Amino acid sequence: MQRQMTGARMVVQALKDQGVEVVFGYPGGAVLPIYDEIFQQNDIRHILVRHEQGAVHMAEGYARSTGKPGVVLVTSGPGATNAVTGLTDALMDSIPLVVLTGQVPTFMIGTDGFQEADTVGITRPCTKHNWLVKDTDKLAETLHQAFHIAMAGRPGPVLIDIPKDVQFATGTYAGPKQARVSHYQPKVKGDIDAITKLVELIEQAERPVFYTGGGVINSGPGASQLLRELADGTGFPVTSTLMGLGAYPASGKGWLGMLGMHGLYEANLAMHGCDLMINLGARFDDRITGRIADFSPRSIKAHVDIDPSSINKVVRVDLPIVGDIGHVLEDLLKVWKARGRKVNKDGLAKWWGQIEQWKLKKCLAYKGSTTTIKPQFALERLEALTKGQDRYITTEVGQHQMWAAQYLGFEAPNRWMTSGGLGTMGYGLPASIGVQIAHPDALVVNVAGEASWLMNMQEMGTAVQFRAPVKQFILNNERLGMVRQWQQLLHGERYSQSWSESLPDFVKLADAFGCKGIRCSDPALLDDAILEMLAYDGPVIFDCMVEKHENCYPMIPSGKAHNEMLMGDAGVEGAIQAGGAVLV
Amino acid sequence: MSALNIKQGSTSHSAYELRDPHAEIVETHTLAVMVDNEAGVLARVIGLFSGRGYNIDSLTVAEVDHKGHRSRITVVTRGTPGVIEQIKAQLGRLVPVHEVHDLTVEGPAVERELALFKVAGTGERRVEALRLADIFRANVVDSTLESFVFEITGTVEKIDAFADLMRPLGLIDVARTGVAALSRGI
Numbered sequence: 050m051q052r053q054m055t056g057a058r059m060v061v062q063a064l065k066d067q068g069v070e071v072v073f074g075y076p077g078g079a080v081l082p083i084y085d086e087i088f089q090q091n092d093i094r095h096i097l098v099r100h101e102q103g104a105v106h107m108a109e110g111y112a113r114s115t116g117k118p119g120v121v122l123v124t125s126g127p128g129a130t131n132a133v134t135g136l137t138d139a140l141m142d143s144i145p146l147v148v149l150t151g152q153v154p155t156f157m158i159g160t161d162g163f164q165e166a167d168t169v170g171i172t173r174p175c176t177k178h179n180w181l182v183k184d185t186d187k188l189a190e191t192l193h194q195a196f197h198i199a200m201a202g203r204p205g206p207v208l209i210d211i212p213k214d215v216q217f218a219t220g221t222y223a224g225p226k227q228a229r230v231s232h233y234q235p236k237v238k239g240d241i242d243a244i245t246k247l248v249e250l251i252e253q254a255e256r257p258v259f260y261t262g263g264g265v266i267n268s269g270p271g272a273s274q275l276l277r278e279l280a281d282g283t284g285f286p287v288t289s290t291l292m293g294l295g296a297y298p299a300s301g302k303g304w305l306g307m308l309g310m311h312g313l314y315e316a317n318l319a320m321h322g323c324d325l326m327i328n329l330g331a332r333f334d335d336r337i338t339g340r341i342a343d344f345s346p347r348s349i350k351a352h353v354d355i356d357p358s359s360i361n362k363v364v365r366v367d368l369p370i371v372g373d374i375g376h377v378l379e380d381l382l383k384v385w386k387a388r389g390r391k392v393n394k395d396g397l398a399k400w401w402g403q404i405e406q407w408k409l410k411k412c413l414a415y416k417g418s419t420t421t422i423k424p425q426f427a428l429e430r431l432e433a434l435t436k437g438q439d440r441y442i443t444t445e446v447g448q449h450q451m452w453a454a455q456y457l458g459f460e461a462p463n464r465w466m467t468s469g470g471l472g473t474m475g476y477g478l479p480a481s482i483g484v485q486i487a488h489p490d491a492l493v494v495n496v497a498g499e500a501s502w503l504m505n506m507q508e509m510g511t512a513v514q515f516r517a518p519v520k521q522f523i524l525n526n527e528r529l530g531m532v533r534q535w536q537q538l539l540h541g542e543r544y545s546q547s548w549s550e551s552l553p554d555f556v557k558l559a560d561a562f563g564c565k566g567i568r569c570s571d572p573a574l575l576d577d578a579i580l581e582m583l584a585y586d587g588p589v590i591f592d593c594m595v596e597k598h599e600n601c602y603p604m605i606p607s608g609k610a611h612n613e614m615l616m617g618d619a620g621v622e623g624a625i626q627a628g629g630a631v632l633v
Numbered sequence: 634m635s636a637l638n639i640k641q642g643s644t645s646h647s648a649y650e651l652r653d654p655h656a657e658i659v660e661t662h663t664l665a666v667m668v669d670n671e672a673g674v675l676a677r678v679i680g681l682f683s684g685r686g687y688n689i690d691s692l693t694v695a696e697v698d699h700k701g702h703r704s705r706i707t708v709v710t711r712g713t714p715g716v717i718e719q720i721k722a723q724l725g726r727l728v729p730v731h732e733v734h735d736l737t738v739e740g741p742a743v744e745r746e747l748a749l750f751k752v753a754g755t756g757e758r759r760v761e762a763l764r765l766a767d768i769f770r771a772n773v774v775d776s777t778l779e780s781f782v783f784e785i786t787g788t789v790e791k792i793d794a795f796a797d798l799m800r801p802l803g804l805i806d807v808a809r810t811g812v813a814a815l816s817r818g819i
Contacts, residue, residue: 169673174684178728181672198728233728358722361715 051223056185057082057216060149063192065092066225069120071111071486072096073104077124078164079151082216084122096486096515099507101128103479105135105206106505109144110483113466114441116269118145118199119483125151126164129210130171134473136206137175141470142292143267145204147195148176154214155183168210177205183212185220193228202235203356204267235355239372239380246368247327247351248384254325255396256403257285260308260337263292263469264330264354265374266462272375273462276329277301279382283392286404288316290331291454292469299458305404309337310605311451314412314614315404317603320345321611322403328352330374333363334470335632343610353377412603413455415617422572424449424524424595428456428496431522434579440464441484441493445477445501448530448601453496475504478521482508485517492520492583499525499592500549509562512588520582521590526597527552534600539625555592562590570594607632661690661711662737663744663814664721669729670696670704677727678706687712687720691746691789691811703731709789709812736814744814748792753780754803762802769795780805 054062060083064072073096076084087095098104101123108119123132129150139146153162169181178198182188188211195207251257259280265272273296280287280303287297288308297304306313308320320326326348331337338344344364351368352360360369370377385391415425442457443466444450450467459465466484468476481495495502502523512519532547559566565585569578569592582589602617608629668674675694682689690709697705710720717735724733736742750771752762755778766773766783769791775782780803785795789812796807 170676173673173677174680179673203726232731356726358719358726360722362719362722365715 074122079125101131106479107483110480129168139206145199146206152212179208185218237373239377252391257325262331265296268374275378295459315407317611443480474501481519559590564588568592666706693811751806
């Protein structure tokens with residue numbers, strides 16, 4: 050099907066043909082023709098944000114919770130530059146996005162025109178790929194290619210910059226089926242010899258561990274299912290990065306909890322002491338490895354990843370397998386079953402005995418209080434009162450994010466949306482709205498800190514306008530908690546600029562936005578307050594006043610190894626030494 | 634478990650080397666990168682090198698297939714084997730990149746660079762410059778009574794050597810193209 054139409058209409062037509070239902074955006078001079086087309090149709094819903102950064106994070110929340118690409122439409126210049134943080138966030142966390150930006154007309158490019166910015170230049174390092182389309186006849190094909198590239202291989206954000214004259218001009222539209230087949234076709238099947246070798250290692254391992262990451266989630270729900278089958282079939286323990294939570298259920302018998310800097314004692318010691326590490330779609334991030342020289346020193350390391358550049362980037366591995374997790378796990382299970390489902394039962398029994406010993410440490414224990422709400426307690430209660438519900442959690446960045454990862458359990462993939470790689474404060478509120486737009490009837494909670502939350506609080510207006518009943522669960526310690534913790538550990542308790550003075554009254558703020566505000570500072574009243582939040586049919590800002598100086602444990606201090614964790618009752622003086630002090 | 638005899642750093646794919654990629658020896662490699670000749674492709678490649686802190690010793694780029702819109706970028710880079718592997722993998726995942734060839738490890742290759750040298754002088758120095766140019770098979774492409782411009786093609790080492798000889802003889806300006814390289818045979 051080929052038709053003549055304007056560039057602006059092509060944009061809307063291509064989005065429809067790609068199955069897009071929602072666009073998050075903000076209008077402006079350079080995208081007016083596209084907004085005019087959006088006005089004249091009813092297939093695509095437009096969510097009007099309050100700031101372009103919010104639009105990108107909403108699209109991220111939408112993408113992560115659905116597995117579909119998130120779509121953003123913003124204007125030139127400031128519209129595009131405001132989207133940069135979200136693009137970088139999506140690139141770091143491998144989230145598929147298609148971002149459309151307006152541009153000044155082609156004949157004005159390079160003249161420093163009003164609201165002109167070199168958008169493709171600025172976004173080149175923070176997108177998987179980007180295009181400036183100067184010819185309306187090339188627009189349809191570029192749009193279809195963009196969706197392919199955002200989703201194929203390791204997913205990521207792509208951007209198309211569309212000058213205003215290209216939107217007005219008429220050209221030929223071709224549907225997705227007519228588009229040229231892209232040469233970009235990353236390989237998804239793993240090498241079968243390498244997979245067989247991994248099965249041999251699985252059969253013999255005495256102290257194995259699955260180290261799973263966001264790649265399992267990105268591979269689709271089938272991959273999580275296969276992981277469960279493999280982990281439960283072999284009886285191997287499973288730990289996960291922050292990005293991979295939910296791929297293996299928290300109630301599963303092999304679950305060790307999250308690993309890494311604020312990971313669980315048993316998970317980190319299993320990584321340190323294992324003889325076979327099976328990395329599935331994780332990337333040996335510095336939050337995970339700690340001191341590289343002492344990272345899991347006695348293990349054979351296998352690494353399955355769809356991105357060849359992730360392999361041997363940080364940690365040298367013995368058995369790399371390039372491929373999609375779902376495809377590799379499918380082949381792996383086939384081979385393992387065909388060879389008789391063998392594991393080293395004696396070795397495993399001893400290994401689990403050791404792990405049970407580590408679990409006795411109860412690393413998430415904290416000192417309770419009857420007068421102050423401990424942040425850990427608040428999350429334990431949130432977990433208890435929402436258990437069994439199909440619940441979606443987003444977070445901001447900081448201590449609350451780590452506590453949420455530690456104290457909330459995730460039973461299914463695509464239920465946990467957090468800024469992992471970039472660590473973007475201000476991610477959670479807009480992300481929660483994007484999730485809620487995709488799942489209108491689900492419970493969506495943003496676990497937040499008050500400082501992060503303020504960074505994109507304008508998006509409460511979006512939540513109210515579009516009746517997205519997101520619950521903003523703010524653990525308010527009136528501090529930049531993680532910064533404060535590091536200043537305590539590393540900078541002699543000189544708390545430079547890490548407290549929040551002149552905070553708004555969050556209940557009045559809720560009132561001003563036209564949603565519900567709840568405040569709670571008494572542990573005895575917390576359950577009722579949380580139930581009130583859950584029962585309310587609409588957006589809620591929950592101001593949970595918590596202990597101001599709580600630290601997040603366990604913690605691997607910077608520059609230390611997995612077996613050098615700090616626990617909750619430990620002294621923290623001098624915990625980070627000179628070598629670790631330069632690390633973030 | 635070591636009975637399974639997995640080589641350290643080895644992989645099942647020919648794209649990876651069996652050498653130890655973490656040995657701390659800095660090597661120089663010549664990479665040929667086949668790319669779509671589209672706007673911004675060179676900026677993508679250069680941005681990758683600067684953004685990730687890799688070295689570029691020399692870089693040349695030109696369209697080599699007009700009909701297929703294909704350009705060839707030849708990069709001479711330096712790094713430990715691990716870094717070189719990363720550079721190749723990072724280049725390989727750029728969307729407009731079709732192929733990445735490491736000419737240094739894929740077998741023998743010819744490498745050539747073209748340079749222009751402006752040498753000013755009179756009398757015996759001028760005669761000596763001309764004589765040396767003849768030995769190096771450099772062509773005179775411009776001459777005045779006080780100067781020559783020599784054109785020379787050869788390996789980087791040959792051009793370096795010629796530059797060293799010309800310097801005391803009045804070398805005042807140099808233009809070099811950077812290395813172009815092809816594998817030998819078919």
